[in-house]
Amino acid sequence: MGRTALITGVTGQDGFYLAELLLAKGYTVHGLVRSHASGVARLGELSERISLLEGDLTDQASLDTAVKSVQPDEVYNLAAQSFVAMSWTQPVATGDITALGAVRVLEAVRRCCPDAKVFQASSAEVFGNAPEMPQSEKTPFCPRNPYGTAKAYAYRMTVNHRESYGMFCCNGILFNHESPRRGIEFVTRKITNGAARIACGLDKELRLGNLDAYRDWGFAGDYVKAMWLILQQETPDDYVIATGEAHSVREFVDLAFSEAGLNYEDYVVVDPKFFRPAEVNFLLGDASKAQEKLGWKPDFTFADLVRMMVRADLESVRNGTIGD
Structure with missing residues (x-):
């Protein structure tokens, strides 16, 4: 049963x-x-x-x-x-x-x-x-x-x-x-959707907060x-x-915009209003216990993840299903 x-x-x-x-x-x-x-x-x-x-x-x-x-x-x-x-x-x-x-x-x-x-x-x-x-x-x-x-x-x-x-x-x-199903309010999806919208001519800039925070994505x-x-x-x-790798928001932005055929420095604006009252600067996980006891390890790399999300958002923006 x-x-x-x-x-x-x-x-x-x-x-x-x-x-x-x-x-x-x-x-x-x-x-x-x-x-x-x-x-x-x-x-x-x-x-x-x-x-x-x-x-x-x-x-x-x-x-x-x-x-x-x-x-x-x-x-x-x-x-x-x-x-x-x-x-x-x-x-x-x-x-x-x-x-x-x-x-x-x-x-x-x-x-x-x-x-x-x-x-x-x-x-x-x-x-x-x-x-x-x-x-x-x-x-x-x-x-x-x-x-x-x-x-x-x-x-x-x-x-x-x-x-x-x-x-x-x-x-x-x-x-x-993260994933293509991540909410649009989260920074990763904000980046990939923003890159897609700029690549499709719908926006001219993307305003973000701290680009130097590191996360294990x-x-x-x-x-x-x-x-x-x-x-x-x-x-x-x-x-x-966790994956055991830390990457900065800047790295995420760079890879996402590159996947969309863009140079992020031409479009991304750092806006202080998106900074948090108490910033968490660096998170990096040690998943050795999960690897040893569960036999778990991630199949997708950081680059795989960013490309997957950008490609999904490019398709959605072109189809008019998000980002309007």
Whole structure:
């Protein structure tokens, strides 16, 4: 008999790729959405292959109902207010959704389906300006923004439920991972869409913030494989998922504009309004534990990722499906 999974945040980048992966493995997949209509609109044809349940991470009753009705074997909590810039303007909402929302998911599982395995999507932002490089599972947390702070709370509560209640709860500390399905508000997609629009004559410049911040960027499709592997282990544990390579925003911009046939220096304007109150300058992950215990490693390189995103955005802009 096939297994059943419940995914929160199923309409997001990671949720989409994870749902595809689990379906290919024969799972029955249920996705939590705030409204059925918006879920169908964002998931497209995939919505016909999964069951959509209405619910919200700020509403405990809706989470209890979803878990009780589905009785999942695995729960993947991918939902969050995950835009770092917005976490500065909406810190309370970020805490309610990203931090307390994770606890509500854990509590729903504890009360309604305690044998289910739970994956909590954590973030490299929990490390902030970490005292060591690269960052591993043993690196102390030092978040530098409300989003990272909320994720740190969710991480600790996941460990707490594992240790206090004997639940199979795991954290994946996911370093930056992108794809053509990344939201347009995120800097990587802002860059690739901006390059595509300029190449197609729709814009004349792209305004960005700090070009000298470094991140460990991977492909979201690779990272959801790690999520699944984490829940297939005999004992629950926490893992850093990363490529082990750091690249600057400037490198990302240069490669993206080159792929579009442009010199970024002719079009990119550094705008101070896009700088954050407390910048995280350098994040680099050590995924050796995941490589050793899970047998996981990324299939896509940094260059593969940027080219994939630019080509997808060039096609979309030319077809008039985004960027207007």
